[in-house]
Amino acid sequence: MTPPPEAPALSPHPxxxxxxxxxxxADLVDGGWQPCTVPLGFDxxxxxxxxxxxxxxxxxxxxxxxxxxxxxxxxxxGAWCGLQDEDRARALESAAGAVEAAARHIVxxxxxxxxxxLGQTTGLGVILSGAFHIAAAQLRSGLLRRTVTGPGxxxxxxxxxxxxxxxCVVPYNAPAPMAAHKAASALAAGCPVIVKAPELVPxxxxxxxxxxxxxxxxxxxxxxxxxxxxxxxxxxxxLVADERIRVVSFTGGTEAGRRIGAVCGxxxxxxxxxxxxxxxxxVLPGADPEAAGRMAAELLTTLNGQWCRALGRLILPAxxxxxxxxxxxxxxxxxxxxxxxxAGTGFGPLAHSRHHAALTxxxxxxxxxxxxxxxxxxxxxxxxxxxxxxxxxAPEAATxxxxxxxxxxxHTYASEEEALYLANSTGHGLEGYVCxxxxxxxxxxxxxxxxxxxxxxxxxxxxxxxxxxxxAWGASGLVDEGSAETLLxxxxxxxxxxxxxx
Numbered sequence: 258m259t260p261p262p263e264a265p266a267l268s269p270h271p272x273x274x275x276x277x278x279x280x281x282x283a284d285l286v287d288g289g290w291q292p293c294t295v296p297l298g299f300d301x302x303x304x305x306x307x308x309x310x311x312x313x314x315x316x317x318x319x320x321x322x323x324x325x326x327x328x329x330x331x332x333x334x335g336a337w338c339g340l341q342d343e344d345r346a347r348a349l350e351s352a353a354g355a356v357e358a359a360a361r362h363i364v365x366x367x368x369x370x371x372x373x374x375l376g377q378t379t380g381l382g383v384i385l386s387g388a389f390h391i392a393a394a395q396l397r398s399g400l401l402r403r404t405v406t407g408p409g410x411x412x413x414x415x416x417x418x419x420x421x422x423x424x425c426v427v428p429y430n431a432p433a434p435m436a437a438h439k440a441a442s443a444l445a446a447g448c449p450v451i452v453k454a455p456e457l458v459p460x461x462x463x464x465x466x467x468x469x470x471x472x473x474x475x476x477x478x479x480x481x482x483x484x485x486x487x488x489x490x491x492x493x494x495x496l497v498a499d500e501r502i503r504v505v506s507f508t509g510g511t512e513a514g515r516r517i518g519a520v521c522g523x524x525x526x527x528x529x530x531x532x533x534x535x536x537x538x539x540v541l542p543g544a545d546p547e548a549a550g551r552m553a554a555e556l557l558t559t560l561n562g563q564w565c566r567a568l569g570r571l572i573l574p575a576x577x578x579x580x581x582x583x584x585x586x587x588x589x590x591x592x593x594x595x596x597x598x599x600a601g602t603g604f605g606p607l608a609h610s611r612h613h614a615a616l617t618x619x620x621x622x623x624x625x626x627x628x629x630x631x632x633x634x635x636x637x638x639x640x641x642x643x644x645x646x647x648x649x650x651a652p653e654a655a656t657x658x659x660x661x662x663x664x665x666x667x668h669t670y671a672s673e674e675e676a677l678y679l680a681n682s683t684g685h686g687l688e689g690y691v692c693x694x695x696x697x698x699x700x701x702x703x704x705x706x707x708x709x710x711x712x713x714x715x716x717x718x719x720x721x722x723x724x725x726x727x728x729a730w731g732a733s734g735l736v737d738e739g740s741a742e743t744l745l746x747x748x749x750x751x752x753x754x755x756x757x758x759x
Contacts, residue, residue: 293314381431503526505528546580567665626651
């Protein structure tokens with residue numbers, strides 16, 4: 258395998274990541290790296306300053322076709338899917354080791370490009386190598402194989418087999434951890450994997466794939482087992498529609514997910530869609546306003562609000578509304594906003610000026626119709642910095658769409674039924690949150706929130722448990738994610754045995 262364009266080592270606590278410390282945009286096709294040359298018509302940015310870093314580039318149509326051809330040939334050969342589970346597990350462990358060695362570089366590149374503070378990208382960095390370790394452990398647990406005894410005493414084998422070449426498409430908010438989870442799961446299933454990097458922030462995903470591919474190669478995995486291409490929605494659409502792709506996993510916006518789902522449905526290829534959310538935090542009448550304020554502020558600002566499980570609606574009992582707003586404001590006022598790689602930064606800029614413009618327009622649309630935007634955080638007057646905002650006075654129907662940023666609507670209620678209507682009326686169903694003085698009372702209400710996961714008195718970025726699924730209801734997606742669930746998504750069942758005879 259030819260080496261990728263490497264970046265020099267970064268200092269432990271760099272104040273910034275200048276362009277020469279970031280990898281040049283290059284794709285990996287059948288073990289060979291090649292610089293991308295097709296312009297996408299916009300620049301990659303330094304989110305902190307808004308300055309252009311370099312032109313955004315895509316893989317050529319010939320390189321995309323080469324990746325598809327290599328993946329299809331590898332699957333047909335059986336050189337990866339035909340390995341014993343233990344052999345694939347060893348290769349995944351080798352990938353995990355290589356990724357762990359590159360983790361500091363990856364999380365630093367992710368922070369620079371996404372604007373998310375380095376402390377947060379470092380925390381999520383455990384997923385990078387952890388995803389490969391977990392996938393290996395799932396194989397060793399026997400997830401893909403079980404045997405039952407037929408009526409005549411003959412064994413019947415149920416084997417989960419790889420569906421074929423897999424496409425993994427990741428968004429720009431935390432791309433490397435998501436790419437690790439998807440790619441490790443698909444590789445464990447036996448699928449050759451093509452990862453499409455997010456066009457706005459390609460660096461971390463490229464560094465992740467480079468490291469994982471090195472580890473796989475060191476364990477003897479075929480060159481085309483893991484490939485990387487770059488491009489925008491047009492490249493993604495071409496890959497999704499190609500008949501050589503037999504299974505898709507996509508994380509991104511709901512409208513893009515609808516289009517991908519339609520194509521995959523027509524082609525009868527399985528698709529996993531983790532889409533947008535408009536997630537409610539429902540504060541119960543007896544809750545501590547300070548605790549509610551802490552939850553609201555964390556949910557509003559984690560990953561700079563660029564998070565599909567971020568706060569979308571703050572639903573408050575009318576008599577506590579002002580107290581919770583004041584508490585939230587105190588938390589937001591204490592945030593230290595600044596450059597994502599600067600020590601002590603707790604809140605950074607949005608990833609790209611196009612998103613900054615879209616979010617600004619969305620807030621303006623609400624306020625021009627009579628709503629009021631409240632902001633407490635002092636942010637630098639440069640680049641893509643955007644102060645977190647709570648919107649009061651907006652009609653419920655005007656706040657149903659996801660804004661995907663540090664903006665949430667505030668609605669008050671007089672009864673529990675009204676509160677649940679506000680929690681469930683957006684059409685989304687990704688995540689829900691309940692703040693309650695009595696956890697049992699919180700669980701009672703949580704059971705009526707229509708969402709894949711509902712946390713009571715919790716607001717972290719992590720799931721409730723490593724071994725539970727991450728479901729999506731309504732407009733938030735199709736097919737559960739999870740340590741086992743994502744791996745199984747890339748497989749189909751085959752049942753073989755000797756039928757009993759008289």
